[in-house]
Amino acid sequence: MFFLNLPTMDMDINIKENIDNIKRSINECASLWERDYHDINLIAVSKRQPKEKIISALKAGHRLFGENKVQEAFEHWSDIKPLYDNLKLHLIGPLQSNKVRDAVKIFDCIETIDREKIAVKLSSELKKQNKKIESFIQINIGEEEQKSGISIKEFPEFFNFCKNDCDLDIKGLMCIPPAGEPASMYFALLKKIAYSHDIKNLSMGMSADFEKAISLGATHIRVGTKIFGSRNYNIQE
Numbered sequence: 001m002f003f004l005n006l007p008t009m010d011m012d013i014n015i016k017e018n019i020d021n022i023k024r025s026i027n028e029c030a031s032l033w034e035r036d037y038h039d040i041n042l043i044a045v046s047k048r049q050p051k052e053k054i055i056s057a058l059k060a061g062h063r064l065f066g067e068n069k070v071q072e073a074f075e076h077w078s079d080i081k082p083l084y085d086n087l088k089l090h091l092i093g094p095l096q097s098n099k100v101r102d103a104v105k106i107f108d109c110i111e112t113i114d115r116e117k118i119a120v121k122l123s124s125e126l127k128k129q130n131k132k133i134e135s136f137i138q139i140n141i142g143e144e145e146q147k148s149g150i151s152i153k154e155f156p157e158f159f160n161f162c163k164n165d166c167d168l169d170i171k172g173l174m175c176i177p178p179a180g181e182p183a184s185m186y187f188a189l190l191k192k193i194a195y196s197h198d199i200k201n202l203s204m205g206m207s208a209d210f211e212k213a214i215s216l217g218a219t220h221i222r223v224g225t226k227i228f229g230s231r232n233y234n235i236q237e
């Protein structure tokens with residue numbers, strides 16, 4: 001691969017160390033809570049990070065990444081992704097219906113299915129592009145007015161709609177707990193909802209609270225700053 005021949009830089013070492021440290025924590029949490037380490041997937045969230053840092057993570061052998069915007073995912077990944085068979089990209093930000101077509105082109109999993117319009121559009125786009133991707137339903141776990149996600153009350157019906165009417169492969173649930181509150185209660189609630197619907201995967205936990213999320217059943221943790229450092233908020237959106 002073209003950039004794997006580049007010399008190792010300080011940044012590469014830092015990012016590799018960060019990833020190794022998080023993996024060590026995942027391992028420790030897994031054994032503490034008697035979970036299988038392999039059931040916990042580390043999604044490296046590369047939104048608003050420079051491409052050099054992404055390349056450092058790739059050099060470190062990491063292959064699972066998350067982006068929160070379709071447009072930025074293309075900027076980051078359109079030339080890199082075809083080089084790796086085993087590279088997986090998750091969409092972890094809200095999806096607009098006019099972006100579904102592009103999202104299906106670049107993502108392997110969409111974690112933020114949260115309304116009928118998107119489910120229908122995704123379903124028809126998957127057929128058109130003859131693609132299969134995994135989906136997670138995002139739940140507005142804190143019932144916050146401005147947050148994305150289906151409400152807890154509407155979830156059961158929406159889940160059936162996604163499965164039965166749209167033929168979507170719903171692999172899991174995703175949530176972002178309210179800011180400034182202890183997340184544990186919300187993680188536990190997401191787990192309860194998932195288990196009562198026989199849903200196996202839980203995307204929850206970020207840099208600040210992924211250990212807690214693992215203790216409560218997370219199968220996918222989404223870690224940005226603890227891998228890549230602080231984000232660049234000057235990048236135009």
Ligand SMILES: *Cc1c(COP(=O)(O)O)cnc(C)c1O
Nearest residue numbers: 045068092206207222223224225
């Ligand atoms: C940005 C983002 C993350 C990563 O957050 P960090 O605190 O940097 O680890 C995780 N999940 C979602 C949905 C995000 O938008």
